Amino acid sequence: MPGLEHYLDQNAARFESELSELLRIPSISAIGEHRADIEKAADWVLAQFRSLGFRAEKIATPGNPLVYAESPPVAGAPTVLVYGHYDVQPVDPLDEWITSPFEPTRRGDNLYARGATDDKGQMFTHIKSAEAWLKIEGRLPVNLKYLIEGEEEVSSGNLFPFIERERQKLACDVAVISDSSQFAPGRPAITYGLRGIAYYELRLTGPKQDLHSGTFGGAVTNPARVLCGLMAALVDEQGRIQVPSFYDDVVPLTVDERKQFAALEFDEAAFMRQIGVAGVSGEAGYTTLERRWARPTCDINGLTSGYQGEGAKTVLPARASAKFSFRLVPNQDPKKISAALDPYLRKMLPQGITMELIDFHGAPGVVVPLDSPFMAAAVAAIERSFGKKPVFMREGGSIPIVTTFRQQLRVDTLLLGWGLDDDNAHSPNEKFNMLDFHRGIKASAFLWDELAKLHRPK
Amino acid sequence: MPGLEHYLDQNAARFESELSELLRIPSISAIGEHRADIEKAADWVLAQFRSLGFRAEKIATPGNPLVYAESPPVAGAPTVLVYGHYDVQPVDPLDEWITSPFEPTRRGDNLYARGATDDKGQMFTHIKSAEAWLKIEGRLPVNLKYLIEGEEEVSSGNLFPFIERERQKLACDVAVISDSSQFAPGRPAITYGLRGIAYYELRLTGPKQDLHSGTFGGAVTNPARVLCGLMAALVDEQGRIQVPSFYDDVVPLTVDERKQFAALEFDEAAFMRQIGVAGVSGEAGYTTLERRWARPTCDINGLTSGYQGEGAKTVLPARASAKFSFRLVPNQDPKKISAALDPYLRKMLPQGITMELIDFHGAPGVVVPLDSPFMAAAVAAIERSFGKKPVFMREGGSIPIVTTFRQQLRVDTLLLGWGLDDDNAHSPNEKFNMLDFHRGIKASAFLWDELAKLHRPK
Numbered sequence: 001m002p003g004l005e006h007y008l009d010q011n012a013a014r015f016e017s018e019l020s021e022l023l024r025i026p027s028i029s030a031i032g033e034h035r036a037d038i039e040k041a042a043d044w045v046l047a048q049f050r051s052l053g054f055r056a057e058k059i060a061t062p063g064n065p066l067v068y069a070e071s072p073p074v075a076g077a078p079t080v081l082v083y084g085h086y087d088v089q090p091v092d093p094l095d096e097w098i099t100s101p102f103e104p105t106r107r108g109d110n111l112y113a114r115g116a117t118d119d120k121g122q123m124f125t126h127i128k129s130a131e132a133w134l135k136i137e138g139r140l141p142v143n144l145k146y147l148i149e150g151e152e153e154v155s156s157g158n159l160f161p162f163i164e165r166e167r168q169k170l171a172c173d174v175a176v177i178s179d180s181s182q183f184a185p186g187r188p189a190i191t192y193g194l195r196g197i198a199y200y201e202l203r204l205t206g207p208k209q210d211l212h213s214g215t216f217g218g219a220v221t222n223p224a225r226v227l228c229g230l231m232a233a234l235v236d237e238q239g240r241i242q243v244p245s246f247y248d249d250v251v252p253l254t255v256d257e258r259k260q261f262a263a264l265e266f267d268e269a270a271f272m273r274q275i276g277v278a279g280v281s282g283e284a285g286y287t288t289l290e291r292r293w294a295r296p297t298c299d300i301n302g303l304t305s306g307y308q309g310e311g312a313k314t315v316l317p318a319r320a321s322a323k324f325s326f327r328l329v330p331n332q333d334p335k336k337i338s339a340a341l342d343p344y345l346r347k348m349l350p351q352g353i354t355m356e357l358i359d360f361h362g363a364p365g366v367v368v369p370l371d372s373p374f375m376a377a378a379v380a381a382i383e384r385s386f387g388k389k390p391v392f393m394r395e396g397g398s399i400p401i402v403t404t405f406r407q408q409l410r411v412d413t414l415l416l417g418w419g420l421d422d423d424n425a426h427s428p429n430e431k432f433n434m435l436d437f438h439r440g441i442k443a444s445a446f447l448w449d450e451l452a453k454l455h456r457p458k
Numbered sequence: 459m460p461g462l463e464h465y466l467d468q469n470a471a472r473f474e475s476e477l478s479e480l481l482r483i484p485s486i487s488a489i490g491e492h493r494a495d496i497e498k499a500a501d502w503v504l505a506q507f508r509s510l511g512f513r514a515e516k517i518a519t520p521g522n523p524l525v526y527a528e529s530p531p532v533a534g535a536p537t538v539l540v541y542g543h544y545d546v547q548p549v550d551p552l553d554e555w556i557t558s559p560f561e562p563t564r565r566g567d568n569l570y571a572r573g574a575t576d577d578k579g580q581m582f583t584h585i586k587s588a589e590a591w592l593k594i595e596g597r598l599p600v601n602l603k604y605l606i607e608g609e610e611e612v613s614s615g616n617l618f619p620f621i622e623r624e625r626q627k628l629a630c631d632v633a634v635i636s637d638s639s640q641f642a643p644g645r646p647a648i649t650y651g652l653r654g655i656a657y658y659e660l661r662l663t664g665p666k667q668d669l670h671s672g673t674f675g676g677a678v679t680n681p682a683r684v685l686c687g688l689m690a691a692l693v694d695e696q697g698r699i700q701v702p703s704f705y706d707d708v709v710p711l712t713v714d715e716r717k718q719f720a721a722l723e724f725d726e727a728a729f730m731r732q733i734g735v736a737g738v739s740g741e742a743g744y745t746t747l748e749r750r751w752a753r754p755t756c757d758i759n760g761l762t763s764g765y766q767g768e769g770a771k772t773v774l775p776a777r778a779s780a781k782f783s784f785r786l787v788p789n790q791d792p793k794k795i796s797a798a799l800d801p802y803l804r805k806m807l808p809q810g811i812t813m814e815l816i817d818f819h820g821a822p823g824v825v826v827p828l829d830s831p832f833m834a835a836a837v838a839a840i841e842r843s844f845g846k847k848p849v850f851m852r853e854g855g856s857i858p859i860v861t862t863f864r865q866q867l868r869v870d871t872l873l874l875g876w877g878l879d880d881d882n883a884h885s886p887n888e889k890f891n892m893l894d895f896h897r898g899i900k901a902s903a904f905l906w907d908e909l910a911k912l913h914r915p916k
Contacts, residue, residue: 289677297676311818350739
C-alpha cells in the first residue's frame, strides 16, 4: 500500500507536532485542580475525530468525560473498538524532570513529556492511521469505534458503568489497545496476559494529636511503628504473600509458558542497569520475567507519617498511612483478596490503634487466546510495519478494561505495544520513541487492512 | 525563720506586681520582631540583680543576651548556680486566650500570662528568695550565681558554648532549676531522672527512579517494603528493642523506685482520655509511668515514601526514609547505640537496596542521685514550705542543660517544679498558681538555708 505509506511519511512531522499539542495539556486526573485541563484534552481529542468526519461526542460522566467516535459505516466489514486514555499521571517529583513535563521536548529519537507513551502518544497512532486511509483511499476498510477516557490513571470509575450500559453501542468484533510496551527496542510485542490489581490505603490512628516523644514515648502505641509492622507482615522472607488463602485461585504457569519465557533474550544485567540496582529479588523459585509477568506480588506505593521536613522533630505521630497494592494473576479475585486482607490486618492491631482500610480498586488478571484470527491479523500487521514478527509476552501491569471487554462485550483485546520498558511511564522523564510512534501508526493502518480481510470472501 | 517568712508574706503583693511587670514584656525568642522586647526583658532581670547589690552583667551572644549575676561572696559556704530563662513561647492561636497573653490577669489563685509558669514566674522565685535573705538577715547563707538565658524556647544555641568557655566562672557545687511541674496540685515534686535521646534518619534507595509497580513489581526490591521491615525489626512483640547490646548499660529501676512510682496516684484512665486512646501498650513487664520515665524506648517520628497525594498511584518508589529515635536511660551511651545500630540494619538489607543512616544528635540520660546531701537539702526545704515531702519523679524527655552541667561543671542539678501539668506552657491561657509562686519563693529561701547547713561545722 505505497500511497498510504507515502502519506504517513509525508505527514510525520505534522503528526508529531499535533501530538505535542495534546501533550502540552496537563490533563492529570488524580489532581482536582486540573479539571479544566481534562476538559481541554477531551475537547482536543473530540476535534480530531470531527476533523475526520466521524460521528463523535463528548459524554459527560460524574467524573471526567469520555470521548466516543464512530467512523462512517462500512457494510459487511468487521467492527473494531479502539480504547485509549487522554488523562495522565501526576508529575512529582518535579525536580527530577530534565525538561518540563508539559513542554514536549525532542532529544534524539525520543519525545519527552508526561503522557508521551502512556497513553496519549500510543492512543494517537490509531487516529492518524484512520486519517491516512481516509485521505488516500477515501474510505476505511473496517468499522472503527473509539472510546477514549479521562480516568484511566484514577481507576476508570465511570468507564465501567458506561460500558455496561452501552453494550449495544459498543458492540464490536475485537478490541484494540496500545498502552503497553515492546519486548525490547525493535522487538515488537503482543501482550496476551495481564496481571490484575487490588489497591489499598491503610490509615492508622493512635493518639488524638501528635505528642512529644519524650514525654509520651514508650507508653503510647506509635501508629507509624504499627504500620511498619503490618506492612512487613504482608510478605515473608521468601517473597510469599502472607494474606490467608491469597494463592488459592492462582493459575500456575504452564511448563510451555515457562519454556517460552526462558527462550526470550531477556538480559538481566541490562535490566538491572536500566533501573539502577545492584541486584534483584522476589518470590523464591521464579525468574525475573516470571515474577514480573505471571506471579502475584505486593508493593508498597507510598508511606506517610509524622515529621517529614528537614532535621529532627521529636514527635510521636497521631497518624500513619500506607498505600499498597497486590498485582494479581488470572483467576485471582480482588474481592476475595479484600475480604481476606481486612481481618488479617485487623487481627494484628494492638490496643490504642484504630484502622481504616480503603479499597481503591480491583481488577482481575486476564489472558487472551494466542490462536484467534484476530491475533493472526495483528501479527501480520506488525510484521509488515516493523519488519519483524512480534514476540508474545505477558505484562505485569493491569488493564482492567481488557477484562471488562471480555465480560461485557464478549470480545478479545489485542494489546499492541509500541512503547518501551524504559519509557518512564509514571516516572519523571517519560518519553516515547518517535520511530516507534510512526511504526505504530503504520502498523495500525495495516491492521485495519488485515482485519478487513477476515470478512472478505476468499 | 519567722522574720524571713514574715517578710515574704508582707511583700507577696509586690512580688506579684513585679512579676506582672516582667510578664508584660513580650519576649518571644522565636519571632525576630520581638528582638527589642528580648533586650527589655534581659535589662529588667539585670536591674533586679543590681537592686540586690549583685555583680550582674548582660552578656551579648550571636543571638539573645545572657544575664549573669553573682551574690556577694560568703566564704566557706557552698555555691549554687540557678538557671532560668526570660524568653517565652509564641502566643498563637491568639483568639483562644481569654485575656491578652501580655496583660497578666488574676483569676482566682491563678495569674494568666505567657511566661507565667514557663519560666518567668518560676525563675523569679529564686530572685525574691535572695531578696528576703538580704533584707532580713543582711546576708545570704550561700554563694548564688544566676545564669538566665533568652533562647531556651529556640534550643539554647548560644548557651552551651558559653558554658563550655566559662566553666571557671560558673564553677559551683550544685545547680538549681525551676522550670518543671509538681506531680499534682499540692504534691510538689523533684524530677531526678531524665531520658536521653539518639535520633536518626534512615534513607533507603532502590531503583534509580520511581517505577511502574505493574511492570516492575515483584522483580525489583521495593525500598518502602524494606524500610517497613527494618523499622518493624527494631522492636519485638514484647516492646523490647532488638538492636544488639542495646540494654547492656541500662541501669535497671531499683525495687525502691518501682515502689515509689507505684505509690503515685497516677490515673491511667485520665491519661488515656487526655491523649485520646482506647488503650496503651509498651515494653512488657513495666507500668505506664515506668515506660514513660525510666525505660528506653523507640519511636518512629516520621515516614516518607512514594506517592502521598490523594487517591491511588501505582508507583514502585525509588526511595523510602524514616526518622526514628531512641529515648535512653542513664548509663546508655548514644555513641554505642549508633555503633550497634548501623551494622544491625545493614545486615538485614536485601540485594538492590542501599542505605544511609544519618545520626542527628544524641544526649545521654541523667539521674541525680537520690541519696546526695543536696537532694536531702531540697527535700527539707520543700517540706518546710509546702508542708509535704516532695514526690520523686522522672521525666521522659530530655533537658540538655542538665547533661551539660554534669559534663562541663561536674555538678548535679536539682529540678524543683513549682508549676502544674495543666499550666498550659506553650499553649493559650498559660497560668501560674500564685499560691505555688509564694510557696516556691519560700522553698527557695529555705533551700539556701538547708544548703548552707551542709558546709557548717556540726
